[in-house]
Structure formats: C-alpha cells, structure tokens
Amino acid sequence: MKKEQVSLIECKEYEFEAVKKAVEESFENLGGIDRYIDKGDRVLLKVNLLIKKKPEFAATTHPVFTKALASVLIDYGASVVIGDSPGGPFNERMLKGIYRVSGMEQIAEETGAELNYNTESAVVENPKGKYLKELTIAKMVLDADKVISVSKLKTHGLTIFTGAVKNMFGIIPGLKKPEFHLTMPEVKEFSEALLDICLYGSPTLSFMDGIVGMEGAGPSGGEPREIGAVIASGSPYHLDVVASSLINLKPGEVPTIQRCIERNICKDNLEDIDILGLPISHFLLEDYAIPEYRTRKLIADWMPGFLKTFIEMRTRPRPIFNHERCIACGNCVESCPPQIISMEDQRPVADLDRCIRCFCCQELCPVKAVKIHRPWLLRQMTRF
Numbered sequence: 001m002k003k004e005q006v007s008l009i010e011c012k013e014y015e016f017e018a019v020k021k022a023v024e025e026s027f028e029n030l031g032g033i034d035r036y037i038d039k040g041d042r043v044l045l046k047v048n049l050l051i052k053k054k055p056e057f058a059a060t061t062h063p064v065f066t067k068a069l070a071s072v073l074i075d076y077g078a079s080v081v082i083g084d085s086p087g088g089p090f091n092e093r094m095l096k097g098i099y100r101v102s103g104m105e106q107i108a109e110e111t112g113a114e115l116n117y118n119t120e121s122a123v124v125e126n127p128k129g130k131y132l133k134e135l136t137i138a139k140m141v142l143d144a145d146k147v148i149s150v151s152k153l154k155t156h157g158l159t160i161f162t163g164a165v166k167n168m169f170g171i172i173p174g175l176k177k178p179e180f181h182l183t184m185p186e187v188k189e190f191s192e193a194l195l196d197i198c199l200y201g202s203p204t205l206s207f208m209d210g211i212v213g214m215e216g217a218g219p220s221g222g223e224p225r226e227i228g229a230v231i232a233s234g235s236p237y238h239l240d241v242v243a244s245s246l247i248n249l250k251p252g253e254v255p256t257i258q259r260c261i262e263r264n265i266c267k268d269n270l271e272d273i274d275i276l277g278l279p280i281s282h283f284l285l286e287d288y289a290i291p292e293y294r295t296r297k298l299i300a301d302w303m304p305g306f307l308k309t310f311i312e313m314r315t316r317p318r319p320i321f322n323h324e325r326c327i328a329c330g331n332c333v334e335s336c337p338p339q340i341i342s343m344e345d346q347r348p349v350a351d352l353d354r355c356i357r358c359f360c361c362q363e364l365c366p367v368k369a370v371k372i373h374r375p376w377l378l379r380q381m382t383r384f
Contacts (some may be wrong), residue, residue: 005086006242006276009278010283012211014064016067021206022078029232030234043080044081044083045070047060062103065150082113085173126196137171138173140171149164149236152169153214154215154222155216156224160254166198166256168201168203190369206233210289212226220368221370231243238266248288251269270296322370327367335360
C-alpha cells in the first residue's frame, strides 16, 4: 500500500531561526525543496487570513511562520507571493488592513516577498470535482506557478476542524464564499464543496502552523493553545488526518476528512500515512477543547414528519449576540448568507427562524460578541 508522507517537527515558539529550522527540516523529511519547487517559480503562499486580528489571537497564520517559509523559498531561488481572500469584501482596502494587522505587511518588507493585491476573479473548469464542475476563483491562483497552503491548526464551529483542505476555501473570492453556505446549508454538502475546491487548488505542498493553535469556539472566537508542531505534506488530506489526531479528534468525525474517506482519498486512521519526525504521541493533547456542536445526523429517516419537526426545532443551535460587547462593525450583517441579520440601534438583530446555521456571524466577529447557543436536547443527543 502506497503511503503518503507527513512531516511532524517540534517547534515551541515563534522565534524566527527556530521556525526556519523547522521548515527546513520539513522540506528535508519530504525529499528536499527541489522535489516540489523549481528555481524561478512564482510561489503563492496561500495563508489563512480569516479576519483582521493580531497574531497573538491565533486566528490567522502567524507572520513568523510565513516569514520562515518565505525566506527558505526565496533563498532557494523562488519568488514568493503571500495572499488569501479573507471573509468579507475582496478589495485592496480590505486586504491592506488585514495584511497590516496580521503582520504580513511587515514580513513582506523584511523578506522581499510580494503581497497579493490582485482582486480579479476567473471562472474555471474543475474536472476533478465531484459536485463543483465549475468554480469562480481568485486570479492570484492562476498567476502562480505553484501554490503552497499555509494553514492554521484551529477548531471550527461548523466543520469541527479547519485545516489544510478548508484553507483552500480562501481561493474563492470574497463575498462569493457566503453563496456556498446559502446553497449548501447542510455541513455534508458544504464539506463536499470544500473538498472539490481543494482538489482544484491542488497545492504542491501544505504546511500547517501548529505551534500555537486555537481551541474551543474557532475559527476566530476560540482561545490560543500551545501545541508546538510544524506539520507538512504533499497531501493536504493526509496532513489533516495527522493534525486532527494531535488534538485527540478522531479523523472520521471531521466532515472534510469524512468526504475524503468516502472518495477513497485517505483512510480514517494512520494506516496509509508515513509520519516523518516525531510521533503523534509526542504532541497529543487529550483535553483539547473541541466545539460542542458535533456534525452528526440526529434525525433518522424513518421518523414520522411531526417527530422530525419537533426534534429539529429543539436541537437547532443558534447564534446569540452580546450587545454589550458588540462594536457595531456590521461584519455579521455583511457576511450573513441568507441576509437575516439587521442593525437596530447600532446592534445586530437576527431572524433566527430563517437562520441556516452556517455561523459566519460568529466566524467574522472581531470581538467575540457572537456565541453559539446549543440547546439542552442537542447536548444530550450528541454525548459520547
């Protein structure tokens, strides 16, 4: 059986030389940089810049991690572009603000890397896709010779875990992303789309910043958690299997990995993975805070309609807005796919009967003013 290689290196702090050494060791484990990159290649580092937050909040790829990877590539002879399509509008003004606050602006100046400001999009064919045979993507992908996914190890309120596969969702431009939530409100459908997008993006390599991850109410409202891992692989799918295992999350519980298993891309265990470096047991965090809302089919097909409706109404998680913490930025209104949030007296109010439970409002709130309420019945039904 052919095994996919996943490099697992320890690095406990964002000290540049230490992170650069971990990146270099990752390349060595995987066969050398020249196995993946040619001199003169224009390489897009597709980082995770979800929201305008400082690095210490662990919501975005850390700038020192990005600097180390960019430096190794530039020293080798490649040119580097740093880019992402964060949540919200995909325009130059928005990108400048996020690059500045996330620290990417500074590390671009220090390394000579370029920041992507091309906000044009293109419609492309996706022959590898199972459901999405056509995609609208950011042109920054087409401008690159190679793409390296540089994700952040985080939990996620909807998809449980956000890793290398979901990181490629950022090649979809700006406000096109909420359309996926609107047309695919169920997490199974949405995770199918995420896998199709990753298959199109087909990153040459995937690196994950697991030095400090996020636990709890990720991908933006959780808490930083030290993990101490730099993970890399030629397969984003197998990288996610290893990364989820580090935080004591069974791979088969992660919707994107479930879809990979169903399509025979990977297994629900480590049998088809060759881990190079330290073992998972060296990093394992058994008490990592995983979002309470698990993706699980709670309502059986055989149930009568009235019972399905009863259970659905009493198990539906919903967003709760903390008006005292809210800064009236309007991100939740702008990012809501079904447009059921409005501002009244400078505070968000939602028509929860029409909520599709995508949790974009929580994901893009810069001050953690949105929490997901999980009803008692749902908590009982999702107990392990």
